[in-house]
Amino acid sequence: MTGLPLAAPALGSAPGWPLVLYFHHVNPLVRHYTALHPDDFRRGLETVLEQVGPAVEPRTVGPGFRPPDAPSVLITFDDGYRDTLTLAAPVLAEFDVRVLLFCTTERLDRAGTTPPRERAALPPRQSYLDWTEAGRLAAAGHVLSAHTRTHPKLTELDPADAEREVHGALHDVAGRTGQPAATFAYPYGLIPALNPVPPTVLGFGTVKSAPEPWPERPLDIRRTYLPVGETDRWSALAAEWREQWYGSR
Template sequence: MNPTDAPFVPGVPAEHQPATGSAPGTPLALYFHHVHPDVRHYTALTPREFAEGMERVLAEFDPYRPDDLLAPSGPVRPDRPTVLVTFDDGYRDNLVHARPILRELGVRAVFFVCTGLLGQHSGQPREDYLTWDACDRLAEDGHLIAAHTRTHPHLDRLPPEQAQDEARASLADIAARYGPGPARLFAYPYGGIPAEPGLPGDVLAFGTVRSPAEPWHSAPQAIRRTYLPSGATGTWDGLVRHWRAQWQPAGATARPDDRDDLRGERP
């Protein structure tokens, strides 16, 4: 596939089109919210869809190990096309439905949780959250639990001090439970990046499709993620092939021994 022949998903606004994957040589980062039979959301899939979608992605991309994000010198550069799987918000169905599928496929993920919402239960899946104990179970499986603010506000709509308090408080919650390593990861709610994020310099921060696909070393706190669009399974094959073509453009030479820091040299 020509990398310029981007698949188009009908009904999705231009700014939310998922065809742009990642910068060449960096992990493709996917984000999901729900894996649930009844939830309707642009990044919510049924268990069957999630399993089938991940199998299609894994036909072209090997799983990127979340622990490789936390290497002392920065995230490890993959020597082949890899995919980092992430979940946002911390919904209970991530444990009930996504966890067994991830285990079967041998995939470890990053779960970005809203630390102030954990433990809230509801009959509505969109308001039913993991507990800290459930997060521990995911961590025991080899997944990473990371920060996504405490209460899921639009950070880019808050006064800078309030936005920074939301982010830093959630990072502190994660550090208190899981140590300083996972507290070096963060995801912006709604993909809205404030003009002054105020995150510690060693934090990798993930956006959504609202962020451009820049190399991680040049934009370590505005990392693009994309998604498998719900209700558009017919586009998935083209999207996966397009993401694979973007990972290593035609004419590029693979570097099988390249394990460099994705962030580049640090000051």
């Protein structure tokens, strides 16, 4: 498809499959390769929606997903940070876009028991949604899904502990939403050799995953990102992602 290195963000999805982007924060105070200032996030959404294609509705994403017949984009957020509600959601609403929100479930549990004054004093990278706030996102059409319970490196756990982290988070999300979780994202994009994600779920990786059709690697779906501080590059990047969609289909 392309000679780009596997970890290069310019390498998109398999031909014919949605481009999947991942973010952690929309926040001017956070420095991270997947954290954007709200103005840049707005610019990034405008760029990919205009130059790649429309946003995929996350409620349609799960095993058996059939891709649109033209280039499209799936937006995802990891961890369940509070600024997804306070800063990202208003921008998403401007574009009528819904996202997959992969929640680290015990951190949302803990946020719900933390006194409001203490929560307000937390830095953004320690400030998580509680389940009531996550429910507000769900009510707006965003889809809550699983990202383990405590965000460990699954590759460093024994198989039983890895399974508890994954299945526990899937159970937590189902219990909170009333719907089985159909998707999961691996912390750090690290996938154990003995994969604990069940076949009833799609597993999303990061730029460490290869760009393959989802049915061929349903537990190792590639995601990529908009490089921070390189806004002038985004238009060309989006054009490359769109071109890759046609590939050798």
